[in-house]
Amino acid sequence: MDDFWKKSFEIKALQKFLNDPKEQYDVVIAEWLYTELGAGVSTVFKCPLIWSSSMDPHTTVLSLIHEHLNPAYTFDHMSVDYSFTFSQRIYQLWDSLSMMYFKWVNNAKQNEDFKDIYESILTKRGQQVPHYDEVRYNASLMLGNSDITTGDGIALPQNYKHIGGYHIKDVVEPLPKDMQEIMDKAEHGVIYFSMGSNLKSAHIPNSVKKELLQVFSELKQTVIWKFEETMPNVPKNVYMVPWAPQQSILAHANIVLFITHGGLLSILETLRFGVPIIGIPFFADQYLNVNRAVAKGFAKRLDFDENAPKSLRIAIKEILDDPSYHQRAKELSTAFNDRMVPPGKELVHWVEHVVKTGGAPHLRSAALHVSWYKKLYLDLISIILLGIVGLIVVLRYTLSTLSASIRISKKKVM
Incomplete structure (x- = not known):
């Protein structure tokens, strides 16, 4: 990831932008993605830094504004399990120590990369190159694409702000006319199936596709499947679409189930509209997201393997026959939506607050200054x-x- 950042700084347009002394900004928002090299942009413009995290709060990002979390009761964001058995606690401790060791080993390289990227830019602006740690641990705030309803009730510093759901529109856009008609006429409800943008239908074995169609053909519900290809012999109750307005589908009164890969954005949208899910995770934080949903009572989890169609048939029946899944999804949706202000407005408020208060030093954790x-x-x-x-x-x-x-x-x- 550090190499990716270095390559991105070689783009001529970005170099021109950073080397132009006329360019001035009030604040820099840098996304953390396994590297902190983006923090240096705030040094270039002599303005406050705000970290952005696309996941639930975890120890690696929180250590940038506070301190490492206790692995005895917090999960790593890449954990595939969601339990605190004795063996899992050993794993969580080992994982936490391994990540700390990795960061310590990687520090030397990141220091060199930081100097390579920013030295000439800062010199042209008459600035000295600060120590890397002074820059990456100098954030005023962290904006987390998270919500307490999706994660765990862990203690967070004052300058970590939940903004999960800010991407969801306050007023849902209307469905396309043909899809609106399909959903309105679904007498027994609609099941929406989408594996996000990473897992394309071309990646699914043909045998599994056929078995999935067979499973869907046995249902009385209407199935909308985000599917980029064309298939022969599609059942009458199945509609394959290359693109689907997910938020508008989940907001429809006839939606009864969402089959998803468990990406955090999809989980947040699920809670926004109160829809139970079947999660089929296949990489990164999706395992933890789905496991949390299962623990909270509004989801079932399946593994993406040759037995997935058979397992899916059973899971669909269990969720549709047991009203507790739907009820729990609605309860969590109430908690998710019960806010003083929408997450988008809260995001804007805190960014403006950092600018108005000169970096919001009153929010920063004292833990950063303690060995x-x-x-x-x-x-x-x-x-x-x-x-x-x-x-x-x-x-x-x-x-x-x-x-x-x-x-x-x-x-x-x-």
Whole structure:
């Protein structure tokens, strides 16, 4: 990812933009994606930095504005499980330590990359190149594409702000006329099936496609399948579309189920409109997203393998026959939508707040200025242990001296 950032800074238009002294900005919003090199842009323009995170809050991003989370009760964003068994706690601890080690090892390279990217730009502007840590840990705020209803109730610093759902329109756009008619006429409801933009229909084996069509043909519900190809012998209740207005579909009164890959944007939209899901994750944070949805009671999880069609048939029946999934989705939707202001307006408010307050220093966590050994009280514990050891040595010496003195006195008496 660091190499990607370096390559992107070689783009002529970006170089021209960064090297133009006339360009001035009030704030820089940089997305964290396994590198912090984007933070240097705020140094170029001498303005506050706001981090943006596309996932639920996790220890790697929070360490940029606060400190590492305790792995005993928080999950890594790439975790495929969602339980705190003894073995899972060992895994979470190991994963956390591994990520810390990776960052420590990668720091030297990132320092060099930071200097390579920004040194000439800053020199032309008459600025010195600051230390990399001074830049990446100097953020005023972090905007997280997350919501408490999708994640866990963990303690967060004052300058982490949930803005999950900001991409969802306040007023849902109307459906295309043909799709509106399909959904309106769905007497038994509509099942929407989309695996996002990453998994194309061409990536699904033909045998699995045929089995899925067979499963859908057995349903009395109407199925809308986001599918980029054409297939022969499509059942009458199945409509394949290369593109679908997902938010508008999920907002329709006749939607009864959403089959999804479990991307965070889809999960947020699901909660916005209160629709139960069947999650079929296949990479990155999708496993954790779906596992959380299952734990919260509005989802079933399947694995994407040769048994997926058979498992899907069972999962669809379970969700449609058990009203608790739909009820739980509606309960969480109420919690998701019960806000003082929409997430888009909150996003704008906090960005403006950072600009107005000169970087919002009053929101920053004091944890950034405390060494790791001080956070663990290792210095104090060391002093206490040294004191105890010293006391033991003194007592042993005193008792030994006293004992020797008594023995000498007894010999003299004899």
